[in-house]
Amino acid sequence: MPKVRVEKICSEPELYIIRVDDDRIGYFEATWDIPEGITYNAYIMKLDGAVVLFDVSKKEYTDLFMEGLRKVVDPKEITHIVVHHTEPDHTGTLPKLLEENGYRAQLIGTNFAKRFLEGFYGEKVVENFYTVKDGEEMKIGGRTFRFIAVPWLHWPDTMITYVVEDKFIFGCDAGGGYGIPETIDDSDEEVVEKYLPHVTKYIVTVIGHYHKYIVQNINKLKSLGIVESARMILPGHGLVWRKDPLRIFEHYERVGAGTPTKDKVLVIYDSMYGFVEKRMEVIIDELKKHSKKPVVYRFTDKEAPAVSDILGEVPDSEALVIGASTYEADIHPRVRYTLFEILDKANYEKPVLVVGAFGWGGVAGKKIETLISRSKFDLVDTVESRGMMSEEDEEKLREGVRKLIQWIS
Ligand SMILES: Cc1cc2nc3c(=O)[nH]c(=O)nc-3n(C[C@H](O)[C@H](O)[C@H](O)COP(=O)(O)O)c2cc1C
Numbered sequence: 529m530p531k532v533r534v535e536k537i538c539s540e541p542e543l544y545i546i547r548v549d550d551d552r553i554g555y556f557e558a559t560w561d562i563p564e565g566i567t568y569n570a571y572i573m574k575l576d577g578a579v580v581l582f583d584v585s586k587k588e589y590t591d592l593f594m595e596g597l598r599k600v601v602d603p604k605e606i607t608h609i610v611v612h613h614t615e616p617d618h619t620g621t622l623p624k625l626l627e628e629n630g631y632r633a634q635l636i637g638t639n640f641a642k643r644f645l646e647g648f649y650g651e652k653v654v655e656n657f658y659t660v661k662d663g664e665e666m667k668i669g670g671r672t673f674r675f676i677a678v679p680w681l682h683w684p685d686t687m688i689t690y691v692v693e694d695k696f697i698f699g700c701d702a703g704g705g706y707g708i709p710e711t712i713d714d715s716d717e718e719v720v721e722k723y724l725p726h727v728t729k730y731i732v733t734v735i736g737h738y739h740k741y742i743v744q745n746i747n748k749l750k751s752l753g754i755v756e757s758a759r760m761i762l763p764g765h766g767l768v769w770r771k772d773p774l775r776i777f778e779h780y781e782r783v784g785a786g787t788p789t790k791d792k793v794l795v796i797y798d799s800m801y802g803f804v805e806k807r808m809e810v811i812i813d814e815l816k817k818h819s820k821k822p823v824v825y826r827f828t829d830k831e832a833p834a835v836s837d838i839l840g841e842v843p844d845s846e847a848l849v850i851g852a853s854t855y856e857a858d859i860h861p862r863v864r865y866t867l868f869e870i871l872d873k874a875n876y877e878k879p880v881l882v883v884g885a886f887g888w889g890g891v892a893g894k895k896i897e898t899l900i901s902r903s904k905f906d907l908v909d910t911v912e913s914r915g916m917m918s919e920e921d922e923e924k925l926r927e928g929v930r931k932l933i934q935w936i937s
């Protein structure tokens with residue numbers, strides 16, 4: 529059952545997290561399977577003569593969020609609301625909150641944020657909206673808040689807040705991940721280890737389409753000198769980073785750049801009656817002979833892995849092998865959709881080997897080949913043939929794997 533967690537993060541300045549733990553969600557953005565759930569994090573900072581709220585929560589959890597908020601502050605006392613990003617997972621409760629606040633608080637965000645908020649919730653919500661420019665500083669309650677635009681992390685509206693005196697970075701989507709960690713922060717290594725794969729999956733499925741901007745934006749923050757010295761990174765989803773704040777941005781950089789884990793090869797295929805599967809057994813065998821570690825996802829009449837999980841495996845793979853049957857003169861629908869999402873969300877310069885099986889006229893292999901050739905991936909070879917695999921096919925498959933391995937090294 530969804531619940532709200534309210535905890536004090538810091539005494540000087542007085543800072544609280546209001547974290548809504550959403551374990552009811554099935555599909556983030558109505559698409560991505562997340563049995564691990566997600567959290568929506570908002571933060572309250574109490575200063576001299578000012579109460580600043582950073583982001584809010586999802587509309588569905590308005591009552592829960594308000595209940596949590598009231599534990600630390602009377603909503604009427606909020607003087608400023610920083611809107612880092614207007615996606616409704618961080619803004620849905622704004623209308624109700626502003627109503628309870630009596631519209632006293634000043635909203636702070638980018639020009640895009642103002643336009644998007646008005647579009648989502650109407651004019652009244654943006655009546656008291658202050659538009660900040662990239663790098664602009666504001667003095668609030670004796671603190672200096674610097675607002676830095678990080679476009680496409682995740683939307684054009686997105687910015688982060690850097691609190692100059694405390695070296696805090698409020699990142700919203702930047703630095704976030706799926707999952708409902710047992711702890712609020714990164715103090716427990718076990719929690720962090722379990723959480724990081726959910727971060728990768730979050731980055732690819734949510735921000736992956738813009739992954740080159742991840743590296744660009746982190747470089748921008750680094751060049752401003754605020755990353756290395758950050759004392760805390762406070763994202764809009766998942767863990768707060770204060771034991772090792774650099775770690776989360778380094779993780780983001782690796783995913784953004786597609787840095788491989790040694791020997792990991794991602795193998796994805798469908799098989800309706802086992803013909804593709806026989807071929808993939810050869811592929812996996814040959815990969816293992818060369819000390820590679822295949823990570824296998826297969827669509828059969830018994831299994832249908834979540835595409836969101838497959839996407840999370842792409843960035844740190846050295847190479848991909850995609851096997852598909854021809855289905856109504858096209859790529860099998862499961863692999864077709866998976867590939868479509870890989871090319872959109874996880875389009876990296878990595879070698880790919882394509883394997884196909886067909887009944888009367890091979891189409892899948894050629895279609896995949898065309899799609900790959902238009903992407904950043906490098907096509908190493910396509911091995912496609914009819915029905916039962918022959919000895920000659922087997923040799924071609926093994927040769928394909930050897931070529932793939934050469935490409936990696
Ligand atoms: C629903 C369905 C549609 C198919 N459409 C085609 C097709 O358009 N062209 C073709 O050559 N084979 C087609 N096939 C045959 C398969 O591509 C072929 O049997 C292949 O070896 C299947 O491998 P698998 O059993 O590993 O899925 C189709 C098979 C099924 C079940």
Ligand SMILES: [Fe+2]
Nearest residue numbers: 613615682701
């Ligand atoms: Fe977002």
Ligand SMILES: [Fe+2]
Nearest residue numbers: 615617701764
């Ligand atoms: Fe978000």
